[in-house]
Amino acid sequence: MINQSNLRMTRQRRVILEELRKVNTHPSADEIYEMVRKQLPRISLGTVYRNLEILSESGEIQKIQFGCSQKRFDGVAEDHYHIRCLDCGRLMDAPPGSDVRISYKLNENTDFKIMGYKLEFIGICPACLNHHQSC
Ligand SMILES: [Zn+2]
Numbered sequence: 001m002i003n004q005s006n007l008r009m010t011r012q013r014r015v016i017l018e019e020l021r022k023v024n025t026h027p028s029a030d031e032i033y034e035m036v037r038k039q040l041p042r043i044s045l046g047t048v049y050r051n052l053e054i055l056s057e058s059g060e061i062q063k064i065q066f067g068c069s070q071k072r073f074d075g076v077a078e079d080h081y082h083i084r085c086l087d088c089g090r091l092m093d094a095p096p097g098s099d100v101r102i103s104y105k106l107n108e109n110t111d112f113k114i115m116g117y118k119l120e121f122i123g124i125c126p127a128c129l130n131h132h133q134s135c
């Protein structure tokens with residue numbers, strides 16, 4: 001049954017998805033909240049969180065979290081590599097064609113059902129490199 005609140009949810013979710021797909025900065029939920037608020041001034045942070053969870057569960061977006069770092073969200077649903085700056089924490093997509101061979105033969109060597117893999121490069125981004133050189 002579609003009621004008013006379901007319709008509103010749907011519009012909010014669409015705006016959240018659109019805003020997330022406009023950027024490649026892998027924003028946190030708080031950052032997405034700030035982006036979405038420009039279009040939906042009355043949206044709550046809780047609603048943003050809830051919709052991000054729904055979107056990542058349905059595979060529209062990816063949720064990225066390593067260790068205890070803050071959760072980030074990625075509008076690109078397809079598997080791709082990430083590169084993270086150790087200094088400022090900026091997370092970017094590795095350039096297309098970055099080829100790292102990860103063998104799915106793992107499937108044959110373990111009783112786990114392998115669902116995929118997560119890989120992240122780490123380094124220092126150009127902005128931080130400049131900053132270091134000027135010190
Ligand atoms: Zn950096």
Ligand SMILES: [Zn+2]
Pocket residue numbers: 026074076080081082092093
């Ligand atoms: Zn990404």
